[in-house]
Amino acid sequence: MTRRILGAVSLGLMAVASQAVAQDVETGAELYQHFCATCHGIDATGHGPMAGVLVIQATDLTQLSGDGGVFPTARVVARIDGRDPLVSHGSPMPVYGPYFDGQDTSMKTPEGQPILTSQPIVDLVAYLETIQGG
Numbered sequence: 001m002t003r004r005i006l007g008a009v010s011l012g013l014m015a016v017a018s019q020a021v022a023q024d025v026e027t028g029a030e031l032y033q034h035f036c037a038t039c040h041g042i043d044a045t046g047h048g049p050m051a052g053v054l055v056i057q058a059t060d061l062t063q064l065s066g067d068g069g070v071f072p073t074a075r076v077v078a079r080i081d082g083r084d085p086l087v088s089h090g091s092p093m094p095v096y097g098p099y100f101d102g103q104d105t106s107m108k109t110p111e112g113q114p115i116l117t118s119q120p121i122v123d124l125v126a127y128l129e130t131i132q133g134g
Contacts, residue, residue: 023107028127031120035099036061050076050114065132073109076125077117 033042041048044061051058065071078084081100104117107125109115 023124023126024123025130027120028123028125031124032127036124042096046129061128062131064128070110071105071129071132073125073129074113074115076128077107077115077121080121080124081117 032040032044036044037048039054039058040046040049040061041046041058045056046060048058066077068069075084100118100120102120104116105119105122106114106116107122
């Protein structure tokens, strides 16, 4: 009886955990439009209204997968959450500060390596993956 209860509780916790780390592309698209499109452009090609005043031009985010076709999840997360800061932003990206902070959430790279970051970043990365090759 105790094993059944423990098993049911374990399954329930796994279900909740998997829901908590789900990637929401729609939320990611909304975050992109609100926080990123000013520099990277609505179409994410790097031609947003602020692109002309940046010291270093905004990246074409539709080409992150490059010729190899593998999305660089770890590199993108590190750029967004500030582990790999960009001089052109004047500070760790995003310049919007703590908005992207939050409870650590795990996501995996294409190689299966887990990365801890926040849920908004997980959602934003999920959206960026959908616009590759555009």
